[in-house]
Amino acid sequence: MATRTEExxxxxxxxxxxxxxxxACACRALSIFEADLPADTRPRDAIDAARAFAGSGRRTAALRQSAWAAYKAAQEAxxxxxxxxxxxxSHAAAxxxxxxxxSAHQVKHILGAAxxxxxxxxxxxxxxxxVAEATLEWAGRHAPAAVGAVLGRLPAAPPGGGRVGEFIRDLDTALRP
Structure with missing residues (x-):
């Protein structure tokens, strides 16, 4: 297993x-935000930016800014x-x-959206x-091979983080080879 300083x-x-x-994971919950703040497009924009990158787009300042904008939208929800x-x-774009x-922190980048x-x-x-269990089960079924492969190169998810941290650790355990 790699140490914290290794690449x-x-x-x-x-x-x-x-x-x-x-x-895809973030999109499952998007309607919850849009029902709360229908005129606020920041979370949708972040998901769209993530999808554009995933479809051969570039990592740009706009992509990073969309992640921060969705994070700010969370604070205003x-x-x-x-x-x-x-x-x-926000995690999808990030x-x-x-x-x-x-670093165990990188596990959050992989599983935070789910x-x-x-x-x-x-x-x-x-x-x-x-409901959470069903969503996590869906996330487990839809994880591409790259998720497990990269998780297998990282230290286990870190402790803490409340209920979301618990979900990250559960997914990490389920998806790690």
Whole structure:
């Protein structure tokens, strides 16, 4: 297993597959945010930017800015569920900036969109844990091979992070080879 200071192999194809996966996960919860703030396009823009990168686009300042804009939208959301939906979108765009660094923090870049989407759906359903479990199961079934391959090169997900951190660790365990 790599140490925190080592670099891992990370191909552009893997980075694009991971970003496409993160965008698909975030898209599941987008309607929760849009129901809360229908005129705010920042989370949708972040998901669209992630999809553009995944489809052979470039990592640009606009892509990074879309991630930060979705993060800011989360801070301005009117409900915790909408905030997590916007955070999922932010993580989708940020997935394009996964670093080839063997750090447990990088696991959040890979699985953050899925975990925040699961939390958004759970909260929107009145804290129904079965809803989160179904979302996490979907995320596990739809993860491309690149997700498991890259997770296998990284240290395990870090402790902490509340319910979202729990989801990240659950996915990490399920998807790691």
């Amino acid at each position: 891992i192999e990370l191909s552009n194809d893997e980075l694009r597959e991971i970003t496409a996966y993160a965008a 009117g409900s915790p569920a909408a905030a997590d939906a916007a955070r999922a979108a 997935a394009a900036y996964l670093h080839p660094r063997a 975990a925040h989407a699961a939390r958004a759906e759970e909260l929107a359903a009145g804290d129904d844990r079965a």
